[in-house]
Amino acid sequence: MVEPSGGRDELGGRGRRGRGSAGRVARRLVKVVAAVLSAAVVVATAYGWSTAGSFDAGFLRSRAIEDDAPHSLGGDLNILLIGLDTRRDQNGNELPAEVLDQLHAGDGDEGGYNANTLILVHIPAAMDKIVAVSIPRDDYVPVTGIPGYTHAKIKEAYGLKKAAVQDQLIARGVTDQRKLEQAGREAGRASTVAAVRDLTGVPIDRFAEVTLAGFYDLAAALGGVEVCLNKPVQDSEFSGADFPAGRQQLDPAQALAFVRQRHGLENGDLDRTHRQQAFLTSVARQLRSAGTLTDPGKLSALMDVAHRNIVLSDGWNMTEFVRTLGAADDPEVEFRTLPVLRYDVINGQDVNIVDRSAIRREMAAAFGMPVPTSTSARTGRRTEPPAAWSTAGAWQTSTTVSEPKTPDAGKPVRSDITSDQVPCVN
Numbered sequence: 001m002v003e004p005s006g007g008r009d010e011l012g013g014r015g016r017r018g019r020g021s022a023g024r025v026a027r028r029l030v031k032v033v034a035a036v037l038s039a040a041v042v043v044a045t046a047y048g049w050s051t052a053g054s055f056d057a058g059f060l061r062s063r064a065i066e067d068d069a070p071h072s073l074g075g076d077l078n079i080l081l082i083g084l085d086t087r088r089d090q091n092g093n094e095l096p097a098e099v100l101d102q103l104h105a106g107d108g109d110e111g112g113y114n115a116n117t118l119i120l121v122h123i124p125a126a127m128d129k130i131v132a133v134s135i136p137r138d139d140y141v142p143v144t145g146i147p148g149y150t151h152a153k154i155k156e157a158y159g160l161k162k163a164a165v166q167d168q169l170i171a172r173g174v175t176d177q178r179k180l181e182q183a184g185r186e187a188g189r190a191s192t193v194a195a196v197r198d199l200t201g202v203p204i205d206r207f208a209e210v211t212l213a214g215f216y217d218l219a220a221a222l223g224g225v226e227v228c229l230n231k232p233v234q235d236s237e238f239s240g241a242d243f244p245a246g247r248q249q250l251d252p253a254q255a256l257a258f259v260r261q262r263h264g265l266e267n268g269d270l271d272r273t274h275r276q277q278a279f280l281t282s283v284a285r286q287l288r289s290a291g292t293l294t295d296p297g298k299l300s301a302l303m304d305v306a307h308r309n310i311v312l313s314d315g316w317n318m319t320e321f322v323r324t325l326g327a328a329d330d331p332e333v334e335f336r337t338l339p340v341l342r343y344d345v346i347n348g349q350d351v352n353i354v355d356r357s358a359i360r361r362e363m364a365a366a367f368g369m370p371v372p373t374s375t376s377a378r379t380g381r382r383t384e385p386p387a388a389w390s391t392a393g394a395w396q397t398s399t400t401v402s403e404p405k406t407p408d409a410g411k412p413v414r415s416d417i418t419s420d421q422v423p424c425v426n
Contacts, residue, residue, distance in 0.1 A: 058307035060090060061314045062209070064189035070203035075125030078367070080196055080207040082189070083117025083276075084158065087212065090311070092181030095213060113159035113185075115192050116260075117276055120200060122367045127325075129332040131366050133200075134273045136340060140351040141199050145191065153351055154195050161191035189311075200338075201360035202367055207313045212256065214309030218283065219255035221301045225282055226250070227258055227275075228424035235264045247422050255279070269352075270337065271426040277335045278423045285422070336366065 072078050087095050118135040137155035146152070146160045162184035169180055189209065197204050219225050228247040235241040239261040240253070250258055259279050265271035312318065338359055340352040357372075364371045 055303065056318050058303070059310060059312045059318070062186060062189050062207075062311050063314045064186055064193055065204065065207065065313050066190075069193075070197070071205050072203050076368070077123045077125075078202055078205050079121045079123070080193060080204045081117070081119040081121065082115050082158075082192060082207060082209040083119075083215075084209055084211045085112070085114045085116040085155075088181070090182065090185070091178045113162050113188055114155040115158045116155055118154065118192070118196060119276075120196060120202070120204070122202075123325075124368060127331050129334065131334050131336060132277075133363065133366065134277065134335065134337045135196065135199070136269055136273060136338060136352050138269055138350060138352045139199065139338065139340070139354050140344070140346065141195055141354070141356070143191070143195055151346075153349065154192075154199065157191045157195040158188035162188035199354075199356055199359060200363045201372065202363050202369065206316045209311040210309050212260075214305065215259060215279075216252045216256050217305040217309055218302075219250070219252040221298065221305050222283065222286055224249050224251050225255045225258075225279065226286060226422055227255075227278060227282055228422040230424050230426050233261065233264055233426075235261050238263045247424075265426055267426065270340070273337050274425045278425045281423055338362075 089095060114137065116137050118137065120133045120135065122131045122133075124130075135154060137153065139154045140151055141154045141157075143149050143152045143157050143160070146157075146164055149160060152160060165187035166180045166184040169183060174180060189207070193204050193207060226247065226249050229243055229245050232245045233241050233243050235257075239257045241257040241261040241264075243250075243254070243258070259272070259276050261275070262268050262272040338354070339362070341355055342353050344351055344353050361371050361373075363369075
């Protein structure tokens with residue numbers, strides 16, 4: 001239900017009104033949502049055309065965040081963005097063959113339900129600086145409530161829990177495919193939220209989920225997306241990526257290959273993370289400069305993309321949220337990537353080994369929360385974090401990997417979309 005005008009808004013304050021036309025509000029929103037997944041980009045730009053109530057009502061909602069879950073204090077807001085690698089719709093039906101052919105992503109039996117994109121966005125009540133933290137999908141983390149697993153790659157928390165819940169329902173006699181799919185996905189979302197919350201130590205207030213088709217549809221609605229590569233790449237076997245070096249305009253299928261490729265990249269998944277950040281920045285920049293925000297037809301197409309491809313957490317008043325963002329002065333937007341200690345192989349799978357305690361300290365500092373301290377089990381004394389984690393270098397290091405066991409998070413993509421510069425990545 002849409003809150004009455006003048007009520008409390010999504011960031012804990014009262015939304016400001018009467019600050020120019022809807023187009024002006026939307027233009028200012030673009031810089032804010034450069035830190036947010038394609039889902040939120042679409043949501044924000046659509047504000048200039050949408051009417052209160054109708055836009056919010058078009059989304060599929062999820063109750064995966066528990067009512068008694070921890071929440072941010074003081075009007076801050078933490079949003080988890082989930083990019084789900086599946087070739088099926090919300091009812092478990094395989095996407096049309098023509099769509100799968102364009103996605104270059106196999107059929108409905110491939111890809112499973114991995115959360116291959118996880119971005120945690122912190123929006124402070126003061127709206128002065130937004131921090132978006134990418135979580136590498138192969139981070140090896142504790143999981144709960146999944147039979148046979150105590151740890152897993154964080155991307156697998158969704159699919160493993162979904163499968164377990166569906167098996168339990170089938171054992172009870174449930175045969176309806178639609179019910180099985182929806183119950184399984186709800187469990188997968190809750191499992192992903194729990195895994196991210198446990199890894200980072202910060203509350204999650206809202207989440208948005210978008211599938212592979214959503215990336216494709218967004219690029220199609222925009223008529224393609226402009227990107228820049230440091231080197232030529234080719235990956236015909238997996239993602240279908242085949243691009244020269246330099247600045248170039250990608251069609252929808254190519255844009256999807258761009259954000260999906262990891263094979264053949266110097267830093268694998270970490271380079272793919274930076275591509276996703278660059279994709280978001282480029283989309284936001286393109287929206288700002290292509291006249292999309294003042295074209296009702298294009299805005300309508302973007303709204304349709306949002307409603308068709310995005311699942312939002314229950315209770316998220318998107319219209320009010322967008323109004324609040326639009327009322328803010330241009331905040332600084334910063335991308336970061338969670339650091340990895342080393343690569344390893346566990347049970348035949350390549351995984352990222354991480355220091356959860358150190359990550360929690362870094363996340364607390366980045367999100368403006370009290371920084372937790374470590375306690376020695378033997379002495380009971382507080383200890384300082386390891387030197388490698390005590391500076392900004394934990395987030396931003398050299399772009400060269402010296403050995404396979406010393407991964408490199410690389411330099412975060414800058415979110416300045418006010419110039420003609422397109423961020424170049426590997």
